[in-house]
Amino acid sequence: MTDIVRGLDVPGARLHYEVRGSGPVLAVIGNPMGADGFGRIVPLLTDDYTVITYDPRGIGRSTRDDDQEPTPELLADDVARVIGAVTSEPVALFGSSGGAVTGLALVTRHPGVLHTIVAHEPPLMEFLDDGGQGLAGMDDVFATNLAHGPALAMAKFFGLAGLQAGPGKMGPPPTPESLKQDDYFLRHMAPPTIRSKPDVDALLATGTRIVIAAGVKSKGQLAYRSAYAFAELLGSEVAEFPGDHTGFLFTAERFAETLHKVLSH
Numbered sequence: 163m164t165d166i167v168r169g170l171d172v173p174g175a176r177l178h179y180e181v182r183g184s185g186p187v188l189a190v191i192g193n194p195m196g197a198d199g200f201g202r203i204v205p206l207l208t209d210d211y212t213v214i215t216y217d218p219r220g221i222g223r224s225t226r227d228d229d230q231e232p233t234p235e236l237l238a239d240d241v242a243r244v245i246g247a248v249t250s251e252p253v254a255l256f257g258s259s260g261g262a263v264t265g266l267a268l269v270t271r272h273p274g275v276l277h278t279i280v281a282h283e284p285p286l287m288e289f290l291d292d293g294g295q296g297l298a299g300m301d302d303v304f305a306t307n308l309a310h311g312p313a314l315a316m317a318k319f320f321g322l323a324g325l326q327a328g329p330g331k332m333g334p335p336p337t338p339e340s341l342k343q344d345d346y347f348l349r350h351m352a353p354p355t356i357r358s359k360p361d362v363d364a365l366l367a368t369g370t371r372i373v374i375a376a377g378v379k380s381k382g383q384l385a386y387r388s389a390y391a392f393a394e395l396l397g398s399e400v401a402e403f404p405g406d407h408t409g410f411l412f413t414a415e416r417f418a419e420t421l422h423k424v425l426s427h
Contacts, residue, residue, distance in 0.1 A: 169223075172243050174230045178223035179216035179244045183208025187253040188425070189245055190215050193237060193260025193355060194347040196222035200258075203410040206418035214253075216244050218264075220346050233354040234260075238267035242275050252277040254425055259283055259385060259407065260355045269372070270364045278371040280424055283385035283407050285323075286392050287356045296322075296384050300356055304348055312336075312344035319348070324383035325407055362395050372396060373424055379406040 166181040180197050182204060188211040190200050196217035207213050218237055220226035230236055241264060245253055255276050257265035262284035269276055287296045299322045307315035313336055336344070365372060374393040380386035385407055393400045403420050405413035 168247070170244060170247055172219075172240055174226065174228035175219035175240065176225045176227070177216055177219060177240055177244060179214060179247070181212060181214050181248055183211050183213045185209075185211045187212045187214060187245070187249050187251070189213075189241065189253055189255040190258075191218075191241060191255065191261040191264060192258045193218055193264050194221050194343065194351050195258060195261065196224070198222065200410065202414040203418050203421075206414060207421070210422060211254075212248075214244060214248055216241070218351070220350070221343060231354060232351050234263045234267040234358045235271060237264040238271050241265070241268055242272040245275055254278040254280070256280045256421060257282065257284070258410065259285060260351065263355050263358050263360075266360045266365065266372075267358070269368055269370045270361060273368045273370070276370050278373070278425060280373045280375055280401070280421065281389075282375040282403065282410075283377065283380060283383075283389050284374070284392065285356050285385045286358060286360065286388045287384065288359045289391040289395065290384070290387055291391065297356065300352070304353060307345060307348040312341050312348060315348055316344050319352075323385065323407075324380075360392075366396065372398065373401050374398060375401040375403050375424070377406040377409045378402050378404065379409070383407060 168179055170177045190213055192199055197215035200215050204213050217224035219232055219240060252274060253276060255265045262281035265279045265281055269279055290296050303315050303319045306318055374389050376386045376389040390400055401424050403409050404416040410417045
């Protein structure tokens with residue numbers, strides 16, 4: 163398939179999406195990460211899959227034209243429309259972090275769109291057995307953003323989530339545009355994502371193959387613990403992937419190999 167870069171009008175937004183490669187369709191999504199964040203792993207998948215990536219509404223090149231909150235349910239509707247613009251057949255989906263939460267919402271809101279979901283470290287913090295400490299910490303992050311701005315709030319966010327600032331992980335210094343995106347994430351995207359409570363019975367009833375995944379170097383981190391707590395409710399094992407929460411960035415080749423093995427199982 164020839165590479166495709168397109169825009170799609172949906173209620174309240176215009177979505178940027180990209181299609182590359184050939185073979186069975188695999189959607190790769192994040193939240194707040196857009197298509198560019200998967201730039202290292204997508205080229206490693208396109209020999210085996212037709213890969214769909216996109217920018218969530220309000221992120222990157224996707225615009226947001228109304229005041230609808232970008233809940234997992236609304237984002238799931240967006241992803242369903244993007245997939246529908248590419249194929250009418252059921253597809254596989256890899257969701258990272260908030261994208262995993264979006265994908266789980268997609269399973270129940272649009273049964274039949276996905277035959278398989280690999281949900282990598284979904285931050286489903288309502289399922290943590292920590293007495294609400296994680297959610298209280300996130301509320302403090304959100305309050306910090308409102309009072310002092312996104313730079314300080316994001317530093318708190320990374321600390322609370324247990325994400326370490328290793329070599330090359332911090333990226334370039336913040337710009338006005340990146341700070342604006344961080345503010346949008348903290349005000350609008352993160353709160354409904356971390357408080358999402360997917361219906362386990364409804365998920366299992368769809369017949370979609372659900373794989374919960376976590377990075378071998380993420381042990382102890384909030385999203386890692388959320389993944390294991392949710393997998394236990396599903397009655398399933400957790401698929402271990404190389405690296406940490408962003409293993410698809412820093413261990414891209416081994417991560418792609420693992421994803422292919424999981425999807426081929």
